[in-house]
Amino acid sequence: MTSLAAQWRTFRAAIFKNVRISLTYRPWLINSLVSPVVWIAISIFTYVGIASPAAIEEGFRELTGSPAFTGFLVLGQTIYSFFTAMNWRGGMALERERFYGTFEMILLSPASRVVMVLGEAVWGIIDSGWVIFLTTVIASILFGLSFNVTDPLAVVVGLALTFLAMISLGLFFSGFYVLSRSAGPIAHAVQSPIRFVSGVSFPISALPVYLQFVSYALPVTFGLNVVRSSLLGGGTTLGLSQELIALVAFTILFFILGVWMIRKMEQVAKSRGTLHTF
Amino acid sequence: METAIQTFGLTKVFQGYSETRKGPLGWVRNKVRPDRKSILAVDHVDISIERGEIFGLLGPNGAGKTTLVKMLCTLLVPTEGTARVNGWDIHEHPGKVRRSVGVVLGGERALYWRLTGRENLWYFSQLYNIKTQQALQKIQAVLRLVELTDRADDRVENYSKGMKQKLHVARALLHDPEVLLLDEPTIGLDPKAAKDVRSFVTRLAEEERKTILLTTHYMFEADELSRRVAIIDRGRIITQGPPSELKTSLRRKEILKLSIRSFNEETGEKLASAPHVHKVIQTASNPSTGSVDLKILVDDGEEALPRIISEIVIGGGEILSLRSETPSLEDVFIELTGKTIKEAGLPPRAA
Ligand SMILES: Nc1ncnc2c1ncn2[C@@H]1O[C@H](COP(=O)(O)OP(=O)(O)OP(=O)(O)O)[C@@H](O)[C@H]1O
Numbered sequence: 294m295t296s297l298a299a300q301w302r303t304f305r306a307a308i309f310k311n312v313r314i315s316l317t318y319r320p321w322l323i324n325s326l327v328s329p330v331v332w333i334a335i336s337i338f339t340y341v342g343i344a345s346p347a348a349i350e351e352g353f354r355e356l357t358g359s360p361a362f363t364g365f366l367v368l369g370q371t372i373y374s375f376f377t378a379m380n381w382r383g384g385m386a387l388e389r390e391r392f393y394g395t396f397e398m399i400l401l402s403p404a405s406r407v408v409m410v411l412g413e414a415v416w417g418i419i420d421s422g423w424v425i426f427l428t429t430v431i432a433s434i435l436f437g438l439s440f441n442v443t444d445p446l447a448v449v450v451g452l453a454l455t456f457l458a459m460i461s462l463g464l465f466f467s468g469f470y471v472l473s474r475s476a477g478p479i480a481h482a483v484q485s486p487i488r489f490v491s492g493v494s495f496p497i498s499a500l501p502v503y504l505q506f507v508s509y510a511l512p513v514t515f516g517l518n519v520v521r522s523s524l525l526g527g528g529t530t531l532g533l534s535q536e537l538i539a540l541v542a543f544t545i546l547f548f549i550l551g552v553w554m555i556r557k558m559e560q561v562a563k564s565r566g567t568l569h570t571f
Numbered sequence: 572m573e574t575a576i577q578t579f580g581l582t583k584v585f586q587g588y589s590e591t592r593k594g595p596l597g598w599v600r601n602k603v604r605p606d607r608k609s610i611l612a613v614d615h616v617d618i619s620i621e622r623g624e625i626f627g628l629l630g631p632n633g634a635g636k637t638t639l640v641k642m643l644c645t646l647l648v649p650t651e652g653t654a655r656v657n658g659w660d661i662h663e664h665p666g667k668v669r670r671s672v673g674v675v676l677g678g679e680r681a682l683y684w685r686l687t688g689r690e691n692l693w694y695f696s697q698l699y700n701i702k703t704q705q706a707l708q709k710i711q712a713v714l715r716l717v718e719l720t721d722r723a724d725d726r727v728e729n730y731s732k733g734m735k736q737k738l739h740v741a742r743a744l745l746h747d748p749e750v751l752l753l754d755e756p757t758i759g760l761d762p763k764a765a766k767d768v769r770s771f772v773t774r775l776a777e778e779e780r781k782t783i784l785l786t787t788h789y790m791f792e793a794d795e796l797s798r799r800v801a802i803i804d805r806g807r808i809i810t811q812g813p814p815s816e817l818k819t820s821l822r823r824k825e826i827l828k829l830s831i832r833s834f835n836e837e838t839g840e841k842l843a844s845a846p847h848v849h850k851v852i853q854t855a856s857n858p859s860t861g862s863v864d865l866k867i868l869v870d871d872g873e874e875a876l877p878r879i880i881s882e883i884v885i886g887g888g889e890i891l892s893l894r895s896e897t898p899s900l901e902d903v904f905i906e907l908t909g910k911t912i913k914e915a916g917l918p919p920r921a922a
């Protein structure tokens with residue numbers, strides 16, 4: 294059994310490596326700041342371009358219980374940005390090692406592969422977190438957001454559980470991507486469909502019922518509901534308990550699947566001899 | 572004597588895709604991604620290496636050296652057979668095996684280019700669960716050993732090939748492994764750097780009693796460093812033993828090196844079937860002078876020579892030079908495979 298100290302060293306090393314490497318790729322910051330704000334603008338203009346604000350608010354009240362459509366769209370982008378960050382940071386963590394050519398080297402060590410990915414994923418949340426937070430603040434000022442919080446605990450717990458669910462999802466993707474041997478294309482391909490079915494820029498109730506089933510199979514959807522409701526609709530911890538429990542369940546489910554997937558990936562790659570390839 | 576590495580019928584087949592792709596989806600995938608042939612890369616290898624021994628694995632390109640090393644360090648799962656490394660079975664205790672081995676696979680890419688040499692070592696020391704103080708000391712020590720201390724704080728992307736290779740070696744030593752697996756440790760190094768690597772490989776075995784498995788294409792390197800050598804060709808160990816013993820197996824034999832102008836195939840065949848002649852190998856051809864170089868392995872030079880000369884002359888050839896020498900490891904290889912090590916290797920055997 295690997296000791297807790299060993300796990301901690303691995304976790305810290307994964308973060309150390311990423312901090313050092315990401316410092317050398319700072320120009321990415323420009324894209325991370327600009328693109329979410331532009332996406333928010335696109336979705337807001339899509340609505341206000343065809344209907345009056347009053348009509349849009351009325352429509353949103355009917356579908357979501359809250360008229361705050363700019364808030365809905367800004368937070369939609371915020372949570373979706375966390376999803377994409379996780380997709381590329383945690384999800385691509387192992388694939389990136391293949392790209393660097395260091396994958397065999399880390400697998401030569403006795404360190405836990407799961408902890409390595411968790412290190413990358415947690416750092417991904419922190420590192421992209423402040424950028425995403427900044428874009429949310431910018432967008433809130435630009436598009437005039439009004440928050441309605443009655444239970445701050447719901448906000449904190451909601452965000453925390455959303456992050457955990459996404460970290461778990463990242464863990465699962467990390468094994469799956471390497472196993473698929475087509476990580477890049479798949480990582481790109483999952484983004485837009487998830488944007489569509491999770492209700493990033495419109496209420497899910499607008500979707501046909503069969504697609505709503507897909508929506509509720511995704512943690513992003515629940516994360517969006519919880520965060521929007523606690524920040525804009527005065528949602529409480531108790532009132533959101535079902536969604537919060539769903540997020541916990543997703544976290545556990547994807548964690549187990551992730552651990553299994555990473556093991557499977559290592560086993561398959563080692564018998565086919567594809568660890569060193571890219 | 573204690574055994575540090577032992578393999579039992581260790582075998583690796585790289586499976587072709589078509590065999591594992593079944594059904595309609597498999598059919599589509601076979602169309603989309605072209606098949607690869609199954610390759611028998613390592614074929615029932617049995618070797619045994621003692622603690623503190625330097626063991627040389629010698630073979631041409633594609634012989635299966637890297638594949639064998641990767642199975643020993645758990646980066647590849649064998650198709651058949653098993654091995655014990657430092658007392659641990661590679662199937663049952665892969666984690667213990669990983670802790671016991673330091674591996675140099677070389678290559679330009681297998682380091683973080685955007686990190687400095689020192690940062691690379693720090694990162695890996697942590698994956699091996701080395702305490703901070705101890706890790707910092709060890710990093711200093713291995714940097715000093717490979718003489719990279721001066722450049723330790725430069726990014727690896729600015730290192731030369733040789734410096735990268737040295738950093739690979741330094742990393743392999745971080746966790747003080749009992750066993751070192753060095754896959755062509757001197758490849759791409761200049762003569763001075765290669766000599767440095769060879770000398771600290773010797774030191775590690777002598778002073779620290781590390782067990783070292785070293786692969787190489789270079790006969791002299793295997794000869795100079797190893798206590799014992801195994802020659803591998805197309806996945807099979809064709810002979811093993813101390814270099815001197817392998818050479819004395821050819822003791823009563825002699826090598827004649829000839830350079831001949833206007834040499835033809837027919838004469839070659841006649842030479843090969845002449846009495847006392849074992850093998851005739853063309854080692855080089857020089858189109859500008861129209862001459863070829865031959866190595867002829869004979870069991871009695873004096874008896875064989877008159878016949879060899881007359882066959883060449885009758886065939887219209889002109890002898891430019893003639894020398895006799897005692898067999899080297901290269902000749903052992905030729906004797907066993909009928910090829911020089913440069914010609915050998917391809918094509919691989921289908922499984
Ligand atoms: N991952 C892989 N997938 C398919 N075939 C492979 C793989 N790795 C090696 N092979 C094949 O196995 C055989 C042995 O390769 P290996 O790399 O072990 O040779 P080697 O002795 O290390 O050669 P070299 O001296 O060129 O490094 C070769 O025919 C090679 O093409």
Ligand SMILES: [Mg+2]
Binds near residue numbers: 754
């Ligand atoms: Mg090799």
